[in-house]
Amino acid sequence: MPKTVQDVIDTIIADVPGAPFPDTIDTLKTGNAGQEVRAVAVTFMATYEVIEHAIQLGADLIITHEPTFYGHTDETAWLEHDSVYQAKRRLIDKHNIAIWRFHDYLHSLQPDPTISGLLKALDWTAYALPGQPFVCELSPRSLHDLVLEIKSKLDLQTVRVVGDLQMTCNRIGFLVGATGGRMQIDVFNDWSLDTLVCGEINEWETNEYVRDASSAGHPKALIVIGHSVSEEDGMQEILPWLQTRLPKLPITFIPTGNSLHSV
Amino acid sequence: MPKTVQDVIDTIIADVPGAPFPDTIDTLKTGNAGQEVRAVAVTFMATYEVIEHAIQLGADLIITHEPTFYGHTDETAWLEHDSVYQAKRRLIDKHNIAIWRFHDYLHSLQPDPTISGLLKALDWTAYALPGQPFVCELSPRSLHDLVLEIKSKLDLQTVRVVGDLQMTCNRIGFLVGATGGRMQIDVFNDWSLDTLVCGEINEWETNEYVRDASSAGHPKALIVIGHSVSEEDGMQEILPWLQTRLPKLPITFIPTGNSLHSV
Numbered sequence: 001m002p003k004t005v006q007d008v009i010d011t012i013i014a015d016v017p018g019a020p021f022p023d024t025i026d027t028l029k030t031g032n033a034g035q036e037v038r039a040v041a042v043t044f045m046a047t048y049e050v051i052e053h054a055i056q057l058g059a060d061l062i063i064t065h066e067p068t069f070y071g072h073t074d075e076t077a078w079l080e081h082d083s084v085y086q087a088k089r090r091l092i093d094k095h096n097i098a099i100w101r102f103h104d105y106l107h108s109l110q111p112d113p114t115i116s117g118l119l120k121a122l123d124w125t126a127y128a129l130p131g132q133p134f135v136c137e138l139s140p141r142s143l144h145d146l147v148l149e150i151k152s153k154l155d156l157q158t159v160r161v162v163g164d165l166q167m168t169c170n171r172i173g174f175l176v177g178a179t180g181g182r183m184q185i186d187v188f189n190d191w192s193l194d195t196l197v198c199g200e201i202n203e204w205e206t207n208e209y210v211r212d213a214s215s216a217g218h219p220k221a222l223i224v225i226g227h228s229v230s231e232e233d234g235m236q237e238i239l240p241w242l243q244t245r246l247p248k249l250p251i252t253f254i255p256t257g258n259s260l261h262s263v
Numbered sequence: 264m265p266k267t268v269q270d271v272i273d274t275i276i277a278d279v280p281g282a283p284f285p286d287t288i289d290t291l292k293t294g295n296a297g298q299e300v301r302a303v304a305v306t307f308m309a310t311y312e313v314i315e316h317a318i319q320l321g322a323d324l325i326i327t328h329e330p331t332f333y334g335h336t337d338e339t340a341w342l343e344h345d346s347v348y349q350a351k352r353r354l355i356d357k358h359n360i361a362i363w364r365f366h367d368y369l370h371s372l373q374p375d376p377t378i379s380g381l382l383k384a385l386d387w388t389a390y391a392l393p394g395q396p397f398v399c400e401l402s403p404r405s406l407h408d409l410v411l412e413i414k415s416k417l418d419l420q421t422v423r424v425v426g427d428l429q430m431t432c433n434r435i436g437f438l439v440g441a442t443g444g445r446m447q448i449d450v451f452n453d454w455s456l457d458t459l460v461c462g463e464i465n466e467w468e469t470n471e472y473v474r475d476a477s478s479a480g481h482p483k484a485l486i487v488i489g490h491s492v493s494e495e496d497g498m499q500e501i502l503p504w505l506q507t508r509l510p511k512l513p514i515t516f517i518p519t520g521n522s523l524h525s526v
Contacts, residue, residue, distance in 0.1 A: 045467070045471060047471060047475055047478065048474075048475040048478035048479050049474075049478045052478075066467045066471075067467050067471075070444055070448060070467070070468050070469070070471055071444060071467075071468060072467070078445060078449075081452075082448070083481050084472060084475050084476045084479055084481055084483075087475075087479035087481065088475055088479060091479075144526070147526045148526075151526070158421055158525040158526065159525070159526055160523040160524065160526075161523070161525075161526045162522050162523060162524070165526070178465065178466065178467075181333055182334065185333060185342075185345070186341075189344075189345060199466075200465070200466050202441065203441070203462075203463050203489065203490035203491065203523070204308070204329045204333070204334075204335070204441075204490065205333050205334060206333070207522045207523055208308060208310060208329075208330075208333055208522055209333045209347060210522070211310055211311075211312075211522035212310055212311040212347050212350075212351055213347045215310065215311035215312045215315075216311050216346075216347055216350035216351060216354075217350070218346050218347055218350065224523070227466035227467065228466065259425045259470045259471055259473070259474040260423040260424070260425060260466070260470055260487070261423065261424050261425070262421040262422070262423055262424075262525060263410045263411075263414070263421065263422055263423075263424045
């Protein structure tokens, strides 16, 4: 019996603790809930290129972690006369692509696949604390060595760092994405961290707290790896979980990559 | 006759169009409005180091563009038990330092000093459009050459860039600070830009719009120089304006510098 977009969504949500959520941005952004699904593409973000790639693969449902239309809520009224939006919308409509966001529900899985995926990419899964997957205890190393190791393992051109590169790091916390300064600052205390690895920051918040910490004699370190870098491995990590629940549907992961390049 | 903190604030606000604003975050963050001011320090952000520097200079009022306590509204209740906050607060209280934020009022001056300061640092003041100080028409050059020129003139280690480095740039817009994706995306159309230079981004917004623009055949470029880099020159630019209005007070600019370093 053919599966519809709604069948796929219902199957996924059925195994999310506490779901369905009354208030979530995990909604259908394009297409119709009733349309048939022949193949699924899973990605960090449904960019124009990712959508083209999905079409080549014959996918008619894209499951994306991040927004499609350049804002958290995917509102489009403000973009109606924008040629970039219009081109993306034409591509989507011509090929009848349904796009569903898998963000709030994904982060509610236990453990959060974005953390599992990132720690696996770093080969640090074994160092996560029991019951606390967001904290790794590593053998002591300098911030500089830690940064070089992260760059090498994640194949990054540059990362942005606050802190004395000679300080010793051993209790490392991870907050993927953009959680905001309060949560990032709170976990230094709540998790007794010397170092936080995060996706992105508001530049008047956590980076300035960490700069003040060093000045005031309470040295801490912040490593900003980028939003997509912090979560893209998690979207790949979820593939077997999805395939188990949707055994008859071809499901393919499409890499998004980082749009930002350091020059 | 000695000037109080309130006298200084009133003197500044008196020359801001439309001031006083009923709703503004430009409030006194530490100290008392009635305390006497002997010397003023002006800075991008009242970091722990900047406050130490101000104390060395004998300044008792710091005028800061950005927050002091790691959040837009400078709320501190959530930080009461944080050792970094406590150390900064002790330093401020011991030396009786008043800190006033000069953000909304600063950006309301005509022209906005943050734009004037940035264009002066780039030596592009002469290229700003008449009546439109946020847009420069430069002779056509590649994105790569443009980026190298900006890096050289602003003495930057790296900038983050989206777009084909070989594309031609000649109509460049500037949005300092963190204005959010909607404004950044809208000005590509409203100002007919090929290139936007901005302070910071949310990484699911403008950078993804610009990536899609290139994929969809509407090439555009984004150059993210950093929040402090985009506005610090503006706080230095405002010094003569302040000194003219407060002729008897010693006023010194204290550089904040960027807390984020690329590794």
